Amino acid sequence: MFAAVGTLAPLTSNAATVSGDVDPGFGQSGYQERVHSEPAFRNPQALVESMRGIDYAQGLDREGIFYPHNQSLSLSGLLPNGTVDTEAPRNGFGELLIQDGRDREFELLGIVMGRDNKRYAALRTQDNGPAGYLGIIGADGAIELSTNASAEDLGTILAIAGTGNGVALLANGGIHRSDPNFDIFIDVYRANYGSTALERETIDTRGQSWYEIFGAVGLGDDRFAVLVSELDDLASDDTFETLAYVVGPDNRIDTRYGNNGVIDAMPIEHSGDTFDVEYIAADLQGRLYVVRSGNPQGGTENFTPGHITRYAANGELDTGWASQGVLVAPMARNAALLFFGEGRMLVPHHFRTNGGRQYVVTAYSGDGSVDTSVGNSGQLTFVLTNDQPNEQHYGAQIASIGSSGGALVTGHKTDDANGGTHADWFVRTGPLVDLSADPVSFDQPTVDPGTQAESTAVTVSGLQDGVAAFAQMDSGEVSVNGGEFVSEPQLVSNGDSIRVRHVASPSPTTDKTTFLRIGGTPIRATGKQTRGFRFVQHANYQGGAGLANADEFPFTSTTTAIDTEIDPISFDAVTGVTGGQEVFSNTQTITGINATATITVTDGGVVVNGTRFSSGVANLDEGDVIRLFTNAARTADTQKLVDVSISGVVLQWSVTSGEAAPSGGGSGSLPLLSLVLGLIAAIRLRGAARLSDGAKA
Structure with a gap:
């Protein structure tokens, strides 16, 4: 377990001017940025809103001359209102910088959220060559690394996916030279949530070479889907096919999906456009999406096409969605989509404007059409104006949906201020999803x-x-x-x-x-895509953290006044008791009170729930079981009245003696002792007389 480090002083934030459909209560009038502690030029991150704010893991390439560049890994945070969280142990930049005991810096390849609210990260570091690890990042930034798998083998990590009960890491298993086709083998390392102990197996790819892996996504029940570029024969085949497979718990291709396990993910022609494969994703119902983007990007409002193909839960093309299963629409390159509800999704898009960049978030219904019931005909728009020299905003990642239905959009920016500022930026849009329930009114019991x-x-x-x-x-x-x-x-x-x-x-x-x-609402966020590594980070967040600022409806109860007056009880009269003998009453259960009552017994005692109180004084609560006890009068046919008071309620218990107790005074035990001693003496005298008679004979 390695603790986070970092105590640098923060740089000055130079917030951009934001205008449009934003939540003015977030950050600085709807916008916030978090400056990095050091310059960086790549900004992969996986964001998740937590109850305490917005936490995200981030792996940065630091500026450097030689490759590999310096890498750093941090757990960064904002508060729910968008303020940068600088509370210890975070530094002044809101970062928990993560290193191990050997001061190694980790490259973040991918990350998923577990059901235990921990982050499971695929990590790589340079240690006499690439070395890979599974790391569990705690909320405090501490990291626990896998130790039972070969770090050298894990240095070829290709993808990570949450599988419902744990995580699966995919790694290049190398080319088997003994195979005449020189197939590429893919290894899978699995770990249960809460554990960094990895179990390694090789995926049965049925004789095919998965030349490139575009990403993987968890489907639950220890299954995951993987999107690959495949060759039949690495030695002679140069025809690549884009295919998707579902891998089951046995690490074999699940033939129940697609056509005998093969999901055809080849791009569907659209007006001669060319689209690059980016990643595979899944919605809350387990439907798969293959996401592609076209070129060029960001030039004009309409010249940024995206190509999204949807497959039903059984892996077949969902021809009832969008246009025969394909949605071609404005979408930013390397965009992170967000799925919610019944097949609904949010898609970001951006383009340059005069003096800034305009962002558009579009909401789509479950059938693939624009949901015109929200926003401005299904869209919300905001503009980030460049306020600093050479200021540039990049990226369009939708990280979450807040309690009010607004989307958290984030990206990266640079400018020339402070010698070159690198920062993450965040904008909370106005409501794109109607999560405002009608007021409810509860009765007041x-x-x-x-x-x-x-x-x-x-x-x-x-x-x-x-x-x-x-x-x-x-x-x-x-x-x-x-x-x-x-x-x-x-x-x-x-x-x-x-x-x-x-x-x-x-x-x-x-x-x-x-x-x-x-x-709030359950979501599945794809996370930011690290395009340079052909790698996908899936936030896979489905928690209830959006409740942090949700609508509240009061429920009030009132308590009754103190009531120590018990419901009526009585004790049955007892007769014919031998004089002086101890006797017990029938049992009664105390009801009708809501506070502790006091019982006082005169000339007797009380047993409460089996505990004897000879003093005759005890406390009673609702449901207690009691009975009284006393000694009968010594004289025959004499009534004894035992007075009972329970918090002011006065009762009497009648005990009448039968035969009189033996005379002799005292407590009644001494006369009996004298009688026994007299009988013993008489027996001894009779025995002595018999011995003397025998002697005379």
Whole structure:
């Protein structure tokens, strides 16, 4: 386990001017940038919003003369309002710089988010040649590295994917010279979440060479999809095919997908345009998307085409989506798409304007058409104006959807300020997804102090159709459609029934208010593409962090006044008890109180839940079981009344003696002892007489 380091003083931020459809409460009027601690020229990052803010892992190529350039890895952060998080142990740039005990700097190749909210990173470093590792990056920036796999073999890492229960790393297994076709073998290293112990196997590629891997994406159930450029025969074949495969838990191609396991991902012709393969992605329902972009990029508003092909969950081309399964639309090169809802997605696009760069985020419905019900006919636009000398903004990555439905768009910028500033920039758009539920009003139950207060059911409405939001109590539990009450975030859609509950105040006649939060939505973000390595980083984020600033609806309970007056009870009269004998009453259960009551027994005692109180004084709570005890009168046919007071309620228990106790005074035990001693003496005298008679005979 290696701790993060870094204490450099921050550079001055030179925020750009942003205008358009942005959230003015984010950052500086909708815009924020985080300056790097050192100059950098490549900016791969995987962003995820957390409950505490926006955290992202970032691997930077530092400027240098010789290759390999200096690499650095950091866990950076912003607060929910867009302010750079400089709280310790982060440095003044909001970075946790990550190195190991040997001061090696790591190149970040790819990263996925685990269900345990940890980041699993594919890393490479130069240590007498390329060495690769799986690293678990904690929230504090500490990193745990894999140790049981050959770092040299892992130096050829090609892709990483989350598989639902863990991660899979793909690496080049080399060319087997004994194979007449010189096939390239692909190794897979798997690890369960929470572990860096890797298990290595070779994928059965069925005699094909996966010449290039464009990326991989997890599908759950220990499966992942991989997009490859394939050759039948590396020695003689020069015809490349772009194909996708689903690899199962046994590391074999799953033949249930596509045509006997082969998913044809060759580009579909569109007006003679040429598109470069970029990556493979998946939506929340497990449908696959192959993303391509064309050239040139960023010149004019309409001259930036993207080519997205969708495949159904079984791997077949989804001809009912967009135009026969293909969407050709404006899209930035190396863009990171974001999937949400029922097959919905957000696609970024940008182009140069006079004095800046204009960004457009388009929302698409599940059928591949533009969702004109949100934004401005399905789009939101903002402009970043260049305020510094030679200022340039790059990239268009959609990282997340906030609780209000706005998209977090991010990229990289440079300018000549401070000797050359390198920074990440962030913009929160206005709402592109309607996650604002209609207000709900709960009844106000009155319950006893410290007990569960439960609401009646309310119905969710106002959300965008086909999009679910998270619902969670800030202190309490939620039940959806009659299910069990849980404290974790639950998914709700229009028409769902919600009940909430919390533990009421422990004090009498006191209100307690907690809040139901509804907002955010499950997403699957592709992350930024590191095009130079033909590599994909998938954020794969599906948590409920968008609830941090979600709409809140109050639920209030009231507690009753103190009530120590018990429900009526009685003790049955007892007769015929031998004088002086201890006797017990029938049992009674205490009900009707919501606070501790006191019982006082005169001329007797009480047993509470099996514990004897001979003093006759004890405390009682709701549900306690009691019975009384006393000694009967010594004289025959004498009634004894035992007085009982329970917080002011006065009762009596009647005990009547039968036969009188033996005379002799005292406690009743001494006369009995004298009688026994007398009998023993008489027996001894009779025995002595018999011995003397025998002697006379």
